[in-house]
Amino acid sequence: MAFEHILYDVKDRVASITLHRPEKRNALNGAMVAELRAAFKQAETDPDVKVIILKGAGEAFCAGADLEYLQQLQLNTREENLADSKELMQLMQQIYYHDKIVIAQVEGHAVAGGCGLVTLCDLSYAVPAAKLGYTEVKIGFIPALVAVFLVRKIGEGRARDLLLTGRLITAEKAADYGLLNEVIPADSIAEHVARVANDLCTGASANSLKVTKKLITGVFDQPLDNALEQAARSNAETREHTDCQRGIKAFLNKEKMVW
Structure with missing residues (x-):
């Protein structure tokens, strides 16, 4: 399948899925969600893939929902919004229950739905400058789907803190909360994640x-x-x-x- 909003590459049993809308800070829209679903499905059925790395192109990992996409949602019927929400739900289920190990390589801010993607990954590493958070309540929205997974990952108390305040936290704080596994210097994060992936493949x-x-x-x-x-x-x-x-x-x- 040809992709427009993501990059997909396989090398040495590692599939790299890169969010590729750098001019939009890799913001999510319906087309990108559909492509992500297709890419994760492709990796799942490929016998030559053992580990998946999820990352973003440019300065941000993912800024959440695209603004034009949010504007369009206001014109949708409830049935259309429910169908759209279920597409995102199915992507989240796909990553969370994926047969292969999924690693997030976070080299920029991960906000709202972008932070949701990080939440779903088995292992997550970020650069010190990255900020993470679920800002949905600040625009009158709710972090409905990700809440289900975040409570499982970091516990109810910390999930309430992040989801109700909508505040952004540092990568160091995110690691302290258990949202990230480790904070890695920007000049070595790619090498570090590649090494983790290789160790899983061979070890x-x-x-x-x-x-x-x-x-x-x-x-x-x-x-x-x-x-x-x-x-x-x-x-x-x-x-x-x-x-x-x-x-x-x-x-x-x-x-x-x-x-």
Whole structure:
């Protein structure tokens, strides 16, 4: 598929998805959401992709919703707005439940829906100058969809702080809150993220990563006893998987396993 608003590239089992509207600070509109959905689907079905890096072109990671897009929403019917909201909902579900590990490389501000994208990623790294926040309440809107995921990620108290105040916080504070994994200097963040992605590609089983991610994302979807039953079943199934058999054999023989 040819993309207009994003860039898609695969190299060394890593798919790079780049938001590419730098003149609009990579703001989201319906077309970009559709292209992101297509790109994540392409990466999911590509056997040569093991890890995905999500980043933005230019000075911003993503400024949230495009202003022209927001103006158009005011003219939509409720049914049209619901359909549009569900497109964004499905993108969020797609990233959160994706079979592959998704890493956010945040080299500029991530605001509103842009910060929502960061929230969904498995691992997130940002430069010190980046500001992050959910500013929807400041324009009479609500961070409805991202709230579901943010509470899971950083807890209710901190989610209330960010979502109700709409304030922007520093990358350092975002890391302290658990929204980011680490703050990395601007001149080395690309190298750092590439190294993390490579380590995942070569140092861990693809099946183990997929099943572990599924276990983590499923914890809040069911009662504790059900989650434990599912964990036990996954444990037993994984022991039968070729990756586990190969990995244990290499460990016992003191051989380095390269996945």
